[in-house]
Amino acid sequence: MLCGRCGALLGEKAAPMPVFCRKCDDYHFERAFAAGIYEKALAAEVSALKAADHLSPAIRSTIRKSLDLHSGKITGDMVVPVPLSKLRRVERGFNQAETIAVAVAKILKIPVDAMSLTRTVHTPIHRVGMDQKARELTVEKAFAVIRPNLIKDKNIVLVDDVMTSGATTSACAKALKKAGSGRVTVFTLARAVLQ
Numbered sequence: 001m002l003c004g005r006c007g008a009l010l011g012e013k014a015a016p017m018p019v020f021c022r023k024c025d026d027y028h029f030e031r032a033f034a035a036g037i038y039e040k041a042l043a044a045e046v047s048a049l050k051a052a053d054h055l056s057p058a059i060r061s062t063i064r065k066s067l068d069l070h071s072g073k074i075t076g077d078m079v080v081p082v083p084l085s086k087l088r089r090v091e092r093g094f095n096q097a098e099t100i101a102v103a104v105a106k107i108l109k110i111p112v113d114a115m116s117l118t119r120t121v122h123t124p125i126h127r128v129g130m131d132q133k134a135r136e137l138t139v140e141k142a143f144a145v146i147r148p149n150l151i152k153d154k155n156i157v158l159v160d161d162v163m164t165s166g167a168t169t170s171a172c173a174k175a176l177k178k179a180g181s182g183r184v185t186v187f188t189l190a191r192a193v194l195q
């Protein structure tokens with residue numbers, strides 16, 4: 001049973017009708033989809049992807065199957081990865097969300113725009129002790145569109161590796177909409193289960 005809007009796992013049983021978590025009511029994207037739950041093989045793949053800029057054939061196949069499953073729902077004019085801050089991008093040498101975005105764009109046969117949306121604030125990776133509200137406030141103003149002419153009136157498929165609360169993707173969607181984008185549909189490799 002998944003939230004019909006943000007895809008949060010709400011229980012093991014299938015729901016007879018659409019259910020909504022309600023926590024995502026104020027989020028700025030329209031829908032969010034994930035290729036799987038953040039556990040076991042997928043969790044290992046997500047951490048491997050942070051170390052090396054490479055998607056395994058198994059993960060490519062998982063992405064393809066998920067896009068096929070939601071065929072017609074995950075659509076747009078272009079794919080935009082959730083950006084890293086400049087500092088983190090330099091430290092890591094690549095953006096793992098962009099690696100996934102390239103694979104998604106290839107399957108959907110639409111372009112990738114990894115330049116227009118930027119992360120303006122460097123948020124520390126370890127935010128121990130911060131509750132969800134504090135994390136949301138930190139990411140709320142962390143994104144900006146620097147080339148709005150490329151975003152205006154475009155429907156966007158926003159891609160990240162993992163979605164936890166959805167605050168980050170919502171903040172990205174907010175920045176995209178502020179720049180005049182159309183629909184924002186989120187696709188992530190994995191959905192973390194909130195405890």
Ligand SMILES: [Zn+2]
Pocket residue numbers: 003004005006007008020021022023024025
């Ligand atoms: Zn929801």
